[in-house]
Amino acid sequence: MTHPILTRHHVCFAGQGQTPMLFAHGFGCDQTMWRWVAPAFAADYQVITFDYVGSGKSDLTAYDPNRYQSLQGYAQDVLAICDTLALEKLIFVGHSVSAMIGVLAAIQAPQYFQQLILVAPSPCYINDDDYVGGFERRDIEQLLELMERNYLGWASFLAPVAMKNEDNPDLTRELEDSFCSTDPEIATRFAKATFYADNRSDLPRVKIPSLILQCTEDSIAPKAVGYYLQHHLPHSTLQIMQATGHCPHMSHPEETIALMKAYLAETL
Amino acid sequence: MTHPILTRHHVCFAGQGQTPMLFAHGFGCDQTMWRWVAPAFAADYQVITFDYVGSGKSDLTAYDPNRYQSLQGYAQDVLAICDTLALEKLIFVGHSVSAMIGVLAAIQAPQYFQQLILVAPSPCYINDDDYVGGFERRDIEQLLELMERNYLGWASFLAPVAMKNEDNPDLTRELEDSFCSTDPEIATRFAKATFYADNRSDLPRVKIPSLILQCTEDSIAPKAVGYYLQHHLPHSTLQIMQATGHCPHMSHPEETIALMKAYLAETL
Secondary structure (H helix, E strand, C coil): CCCHHHHHCCCEEECCCCCEEEEECCCCCCHHHHCCCHHHHCCCCEEEECCCCCCCCCCHHHCCCCHHHCHHHHHHHHHHHHHHCCCCCEEEEEECHHHHHHHHHHHHCHHHEEEEEEECCCCECECECCECCCECHHHHHHHHHHHHHCHHHHHHHHHHHHHCCCCCHHHHHHHHHHHHCCCHHHHHHHHHHHHCCECHHHHHHCCCCEEEEEEECCCCCCHHHHHHHHHHCCCEEEEEEEEECCCHHHHCHHHHHHHHHHHHHHHC | CCCHHHHHCCCEEECCCCEEEEEECCCCCCHHHHCCCHHHHCCCEEEEECCCCCCCCCCHHHCCCCHHHCHHHHHHHHHHHHHHCCCCCEEEEEECHHHHHHHHHHHHCHHHEEEEEEECCCCECECECCECCCECHHHHHHHHHHHHHCHHHHHHHHHHHHHCCCCCHHHHHHHHHHHHCCCHHHHHHHHHHHHCCECHHHHHHCCCCEEEEEEECCCCCCHHHHHHHHHHCCCEEEEEEEEECCCHHHHCHHHHHHHHHHHHHHHC
């Protein structure tokens, strides 16, 4: 009998190494979006991919509106996978909101983690006094209003903003299709949990070293956010990428892989 | 630490049920070819898919020419997965050569199995006295010679023969691409293990009930093979499909799903 956690999250295994790497997808995405990056680590790591409940091929019947009204619920999912697989010395790779989900998980249960790789992370999307998150609160409120009023219109607005890289329209289409294939209620709740999250005060509590991959011209997580993270996240290394947009693992997989490998070669 | 068997076979989990279903792909294929059929069982079963070593995203470094020179080696892989996951009451679904791999596994370790679903199976591809396998020995020898001499030519010859359904050329292309993406030495050894196998004497030893899905106009496993299997496999049920070709799970997923569900509803 397999463990229900594995089926709940459509967990997939690959790779020939000993050290586990867990790839966590971002909002409105699923594990397939790691398909250009994750295989590059298969020769040296155990590559584990999964879908959050409500995304991809996860078990929709396990969706719990209370559990998933904050990022803590998603962090509990990450820890449930760590616990089920008895992971040790984990390299957690989180894209976008999954970066903060990984931060929350690593604060709560550092024993599983060895490194955090944070791809286009942001601890807070809303500007606040001196803090530049990139959005005014009103921007976020309008974005979420649009989402509730016109989900498909919202998807076709946000996908090109997040993906950028207009020369590769297939990527934007994939992201938009992924948004559209998510249940609108689940997506809206996840979007609220994401865009209203403020994890700035959590950052100093992280004991696990981390790599911050900060994109150029990222409309979701601007450069100032990368510098803020570097300053407030202990044992962090910031890399400003040439990649533009918010999804470098899709638009610029080679650079993403190269920076991850260089960092791991130095730190492991 | 995850179990190396899971990474070796790129094992993926899905589904919300209790009873496990293990989907085993055929020669020159990988688990992705179950993508039209397997999700239909996710609501009621634990759906487990995997790649044999040498196929898909399996661990190529685990390839052992001795182990995989006969179908027994592949059967040991199935049993390793059963053992690692402590599967019980398994519904094993095997396409083409995986049907006989499942038969061998179920003879050796019946404790894991509840049902065998054999999609386009054949216990012996070569005609022998009264037995109609569909090929003369010389046909098979020439096919394997072509494979060693001109692997790509062989792939573009065999793919349309196996797939049939010329009105859907994407399927033939997918099968041909899958053949071509397999290491030629591994594919040739698997082809020899497949096409020279004679498992007719194993059939009466199977204690697990089975469903035989026999296609119409299948150039790899003709109808006579389906009747032979029904006659010699204890507790078997034969269904002649309207589906043509050798890959009904790809070309006719709805009929495949419907027959599987009807059988399971009757027997479980």
